[in-house]
Amino acid sequence: MNYIIDFLIVGFVFSAVMGLMYILLWMERKQSAVMQDRIGANRATFFGLPTLAGLWHNIADGLKLLVKEDFIPPSGNRFLHTISPMIALFFALISFAVIPFGGVYDLFGYPVSFQILNLNVGILYVFAVMSMGIYGFVLGGWASANNYALLGGIRASGQMISYEITMGATIIGILMVYGTLDLQEINLAQGRLLGGWLPLWGVILQPLGFILFFTAAMAETKRVPFDIPEGESEIVGYFMEYSGMKFAMFWQTDFIETILAAALVTTLFFGGWQVPYLMADGFHFPWGAVWTLPTIAVMILQVGAFLIKVFFFCFLLMLIRWTLPRFRWDQLMRLGWTIMLPLSVLNILVTGLVLVFLEG
């Protein structure tokens, strides 16, 4: 029975991520269109069915990419060229294994945990897996035997390594505050209340950390304004020699990394699956009112809250992506190394001083 539950949870997480990615592909078109006073893609239909505001366009894209020629440069490395989009997509997808989509619930006598893998070093796992994902981009650029693609791959590695340092340094503030590397524990800790009414979310304890982490996570997704590895107006990027579904895999990786960034920001800074004042048995409002709810309702509320928060951050990332222009390479490096890294170190210092002061 436990295996069945595990299987169902894995299926849930996978379908939630892939479904959200499908929606993001659609949102990318429609949100940018509405922001720019346009309509966006709205023509594709399927056997005369309603156009559903352009939702069919993704399927049309998929069909087109599936039947497209799968081109491998003759002088490129055939094996690495084929495997690198898989590496990128694989490592982007398995990062979700430790993201808690919900708490642990006791349903019909069985414990149901909405976290595939309850690692006590969950956050380190996410960082490790995200770093492995770089190989996909670098190898993709290298195996294409194209100087522009190689340049894109090198830029991707340089950017992701630089910003991972900031990301890691920013996380230390959160780890110091909550005292654990376990993402589920961090989520549980964010359910506590300060003074009986203020939820102890990461953004309240670490406002500077949130801004730094959000920026660094945005840079990790390699989308505008940090799309220097791609930079379609200067170099096409590491996926220059890719076509068909292999190109689509790199494309999906970008969107899945957007979801991952949103999920991480939600988990670490916005309470994850926590709904303010919602305990395991219902709402306990700060003015003393109690609204008891069955476990299944609590489960739906909390998992729904997590998905809504993730969706909101995806929306915000998309909004930023369609508002800001691209950084120059030197601006990106200066921002990463001379502004964000010192600020994140300062964040650690201030957090440590405050903690010592409070406990000492």
Next chain:
Amino acid sequence: MAIKKVVETGFWERIYLPEVIRGLALTAGHFFRNMAVHIAHLFGFAKDKKGAATYQFPEERRPLAPRLRTLHRLTRRQDGSPRCVACMMCETVCPARCIYIIAGEHPNPQIEKYPVSFSIDIGLCIFCGYCVEACPEDAIRMDTGIIEISSYTREGMFYDLKKLLDLSPIPASSIPATARLEDLRDEREALAKRGRSTG
């Protein structure tokens, strides 16, 4: 000579974050305003407001200016024969040389000539309108309102006498000329206003 352009940036602009938030507020404002209009349209409200500056072209057309030069047509006499007298004025004045006329003798000595064949290669035409201005008989006009002229073959772009005679002017009743002008002016003003407010 190099032109040095000094851009004044204050502290708050240099730390970037407030400007980012200002930019996001602008784009998000557009997003939520347009989204509200789209949702209102879905339920049948606020039909007078537009959620997008675009026109959904084949279904929705921008009003044409009354003086716009569109596909040519040849006018007819009361008895249905072409008004053209094959004087070759248009063929002579045409800078693209896309009009080909073969003249024949008209049975009526008052008319003298008529076009045995009158064809325009629209693929060559530059839509300058000189033919319309040169015509002494008001026999050729560019008022059909047809602007999407295309063909899979070069021959398909060749409009002969019969084809040109069968075309009709854009119905004036559907879009009155004065109203069309006002529409255009309103649209231009709205665009200018929007450009000012967002610029």
